Amino acid sequence: MEMFAEYSHAIASLGIWAILISVLSGYSTVGRSAxxxxxxxxxxxxxxxxxxxxxxxxxxxxxxxxxxxxxxxAGILIGANPFMVNLFASIFVVARIAMAVVHTATENQPMRSLFFAVGFFCVLGQAILAVATAL
Structure with a gap:
């Protein structure tokens, strides 16, 4: 397991992501009516x-x-730069938490789009990093 220690932030981000989706799952049912x-x-x-x-x-x-x-x-398994993998994963999760707050609490489309774009580019960067490391 020592080989994964360098990726602790990315692994924690995966766990936080699971928690966020679980919370949003329950919260998404609040206020529904016929x-x-x-x-x-x-x-x-x-x-x-x-x-x-x-x-x-x-x-x-x-x-x-x-x-x-x-x-x-993919980034973790291929051994991509741990700093970048951790950075992309951490920024993604922070941006998506912010997006969830903006999305559920306001109608601020530009801010929601900004946080979406940050998350999008983190995933894209992470994927490119993994592929580049693999090749």
Whole structure:
């Protein structure tokens, strides 16, 4: 396990990411009612409705779980630069926590998009780092 010690921040980020998705999962059900749900059970599309924003924050986190986990684990397993792997993973999680707060508490689209972009570029950088190290 010593070989993974250098990646402690990235591994902790994976754990924090799992906690964030779990919290968002429960929080996404708060405020749902028969009046604000579609036939599928999801809240109707309305960004002024906090229940809809909570659902979207959760679903967006779920959608990005795969790429984040894949890029981070690939970086760790291939032995990419530990500082960069830890940095990308840590910034991603901080940006996504901020995005979840903005997404669920406000209708501030530009700020939400900014945090999304930060997370996106962290995952992209992490993936490029892993591939470049592998080649």
């Amino acid at each position: 009046e604000n749900r579609c036939d599928c059970g999801k809240p109707k599309r309305d960004y002024s409705d906090p229940a809809y924003r909570r659902e979207r924050a959760f679903m967006n986190a779920v959608e990005w779980a795969g790429p984040f986990i894949a890029a981070t684990v």
